[in-house]
Amino acid sequence: MRKLRVFPLLVIMSLLLFQGHYKATSYFDPTPVKTFTDSKYWAKVELLRDSNPNIGQEKFITDNQQKDPEIIKEFNNNPQPNSQYFLLHYAPGWDTGTKPYPVILVHGAGSDANFFADPKRDGSITGLMQYLSQRGYKVFAVTFAHPHGDNYIQREILADVIQKVKAVTGASKVDIVAHSKGNMSARMYVSNVKESWGVDFGKDVRRYIQLGAPNGGIDFTFRNPNMAWGIMTTGGFGPVPYTYMLIYGLWYNTTYHSIYTEGGAYPGQLQMLARWDSVYPLNTTQQDWYTTYYGGWGFASYSYGINYAIKEGGNLVNTLQNSPVDPSVEIAVLAGDYNYINGVPWETTGPSDGLVFVKSATDTSAMTKSGAKLLAKDVYHLNHLELAYDKSAMDWIDAQLSK
Structure with a gap:
């Protein structure tokens, strides 16, 4: 009888211990599915996969599928790729840069990594990738499969990107520069906001630079x-x-x-609402x-x-506002207050960069509640897109990364 009484107790204790030490399984294979060395902008581009069964095919319509011919080719000629797949872009100098921490660029909605190389998509100006690379940074960028995809999924993809970049550079930490919607996945990662099957924050982000982030959400x-x-x-x-x-x-x-x-x-x-x-x-x-x-x-x-x-949408903005950034991370925030985009006034009902209210982009109170250090919070007279490529913005980014 004594054994019958003890056995259930041991089982319960074991289950509690297991639950307390549970760690989500990583399904990421760092071996590229394909490698492309003929990119117009990048030293090379890798097609990679996270085979987590919780990540699958997200729905596309013709209007929001991948549009850039080079990006489509790199997604195995598929403009509607499965969200298990993503592209990792290596900038020239990724293996020779002198700066100690690699930089990962994270694009926003309806975009891809080529935005950081050719912001206006017409070759008229070069972008943040070239600017940082020429200054000795080891620069990488991600392209998510779905330009408007689930942020919980893209958070896991970003974790994979960080793992891969650390492996190829030997760095223990990375710096993240995220634009617009890209801040959702980045902020979720450094605040450890995830699904039950998601991987934990690895305390492997040194600095997190926000550009036009919807911290307070958008409507x-x-x-x-x-x-x-x-x-x-x-x-x-x-x-x-x-x-x-x-x-x-x-x-x-x-x-x-x-x-x-x-x-x-x-x-x-x-x-993001x-x-x-x-x-x-x-x-x-x-x-x-x-x-x-x-x-x-x-x-x-x-x-x-x-x-x-x-x-x-699960009121994700509210969740983030109750989820501080890990105290090991340093943060810098840049917002814009010029609401004209392509010569047209967009958001006109309050000070904004055309898409995100200044008050939303500069809402940092929740992020620092656990001790994360706020290095800078500035507002420039730029629109939402210019925050990622105007010379003044790029100088500001360089200054934050160099502190």
Whole structure:
């Protein structure tokens, strides 16, 4: 009888010990699936894979699939790659740079690593990659499979990238420079926000540089409904807040292009949402402004509303605001307050870089609660894109990395 009483107790103790020491399995294979040495910008590009079964094929629509011919080729000629795959880009000088810490560049929504090499996509200017490489930094960049993908997945991919970069450089830590949505995966990693199957933060990030980060979230899609008609009539890559729209006098089911999980092609956009209507009033001159934000039928649209969308996205912004950055990480933040992009005023209801409110990008209070050091928090008169390639911004980035 004594053995029968002791056995369950031993089992329970064993389970508790196992639970306390549980560590997610890494499925990342650092051996490249393919290596490309004919890149227009990079010394080489590797196609890599994380075979974690929790990562799979995310939904694409034609408007938000990969567009750059070089990127498509490197994804095995697939403009809609499985999210287990990603590209690691090696800048010239990645193996000869004199700076002690390698730098990883993380792109934003609707973009890829080539943005850091050819920001305007016309060869008119060089980008942050060349700028840092010429100054002795060992520069790398990631291209995620899905330009608007789930941030929990992209967080795991970023962890893989860090592991690989450490292995090829011999460095114990890396520096991260993230632009726009790329800050979601970066911030999640250094704050150890993850799914149960995700790998733990490895305390392997020395410095985390934010460019136009949606720290307090964004409500751009719901706040600027006029943009939705532009997207639907031009084949733009952004999500719309509607499931039905009146376009050229006809009603269309636009669920497939919507931000909601019912559409399914913009999961990462859902996760960046937060309400700002209590801070900045909505623009009442925009089409269906009230029903777009709060839900319902308007004159030319139907929206579930921002609250519904935030809930569908798991209110990730709120989670991050309650998840400090690991105290081993140093942070620098750059925001923009010029809201003209390509000569057009975008976000006009409050000070912004055209997409992200200045107050959102500079909301750092949650990040430093556990002791992470804030090196700098500055606002430049730049728009959301210029934060990653204007000379003044690149000089600022160099200064933060060099401290």
